[in-house]
Amino acid sequence: MEEKPSLLIIGNSNVGKSSITKLLLKDASAFKGKIGKNPGSTLLIKPIIQKNMPYQIVDLPGFGYAKGSSQRREKHIKDLIVTHIEKNNDKYFYCLMVLNILRIEDEIKKYHIKNLKTIPLTFELISFLKEFSISILIIINKIDKVTNLEKKRIINLFITTAKLYNLHLIPINEYNENNIMEIPYLEFSAVKKTNLGILKKNIDQLL
Numbered sequence: 001m002e003e004k005p006s007l008l009i010i011g012n013s014n015v016g017k018s019s020i021t022k023l024l025l026k027d028a029s030a031f032k033g034k035i036g037k038n039p040g041s042t043l044l045i046k047p048i049i050q051k052n053m054p055y056q057i058v059d060l061p062g063f064g065y066a067k068g069s070s071q072r073r074e075k076h077i078k079d080l081i082v083t084h085i086e087k088n089n090d091k092y093f094y095c096l097m098v099l100n101i102l103r104i105e106d107e108i109k110k111y112h113i114k115n116l117k118t119i120p121l122t123f124e125l126i127s128f129l130k131e132f133s134i135s136i137l138i139i140i141n142k143i144d145k146v147t148n149l150e151k152k153r154i155i156n157l158f159i160t161t162a163k164l165y166n167l168h169l170i171p172i173n174e175y176n177e178n179n180i181m182e183i184p185y186l187e188f189s190a191v192k193k194t195n196l197g198i199l200k201k202n203i204d205q206l207l
């Protein structure tokens with residue numbers, strides 16, 4: 001049987017990958033993945049395949065900060081992701097990179113403002129994925145947890161910092177796919193289903 005095209009969902013533990021996966025499935029009740037359980041345990045790379053869906057979903061842990069994880073384990077996860085993407089990038093038609101809006105500022109402070117020698121792992125991961133020709137969408141999740149003003153401030157900081165790493169983030173509704181420099185992002189809430197329609201439409205367009 002022909003393998004279905006794969007959608008890659010990548011992000012640190014607890015950002016909402018399983019919640020978003022569940023929203024995309026045709027039959028959510030058949031979803032075995034646990035939401036909010038075992039943070040950082042998603043080391044198993046096993047696609048979620050459903051009969052009535054035109055694509056399959058692969059959920060991968062992100063680089064860095066799984067709760068309570070050792071540096072050795074983090075290095076191991078990073079190697080695993082790098083190897084997986086180097087080997088399998090041609091299977092993926094789209095990559096959703098999920099971020100928790102509440103963690104963006106922390107990461108920038110720790111790895112950019114306070115230490116100019118390090119790169120925030122999010123930017124490292126985006127740059128790495130861009131080397132392959134997989135289309136990327138950055139999902140800024142959990143926007144229901146911040147005020148509108150906070151949301152604007154954090155996203156502005158994110159965009160401004162990304163520019164310093166040569167990454168040009170642009171709201172998905174302004175994104176021009178012919179400009180290979182641009183990377184689209186979408187404000188999202190898996191709990192409130194904010195912009196779920198836009199997300200589904202974009203996935204369908206790329207299939």
Ligand SMILES: Nc1nc2c(ncn2[C@@H]2O[C@H](COP(=O)(O)OP(=O)(O)O)[C@@H](O)[C@H]2O)c(=O)[nH]1
Pocket residue numbers: 011012013014015016017018019020034035036037039040141142143144145188189190191192
């Ligand atoms: N407030 C809020 N909570 C969310 C959202 N998305 C996920 N969560 C919660 O965040 C926790 C982790 O979600 P999960 O999908 O398991 O994250 P994963 O580890 O990336 O797979 C769970 O308690 C979810 O209910 C969101 O958009 N808003």
Ligand SMILES: [Mg+2]
Pocket residue numbers: 017018033034035036042
């Ligand atoms: Mg999960």
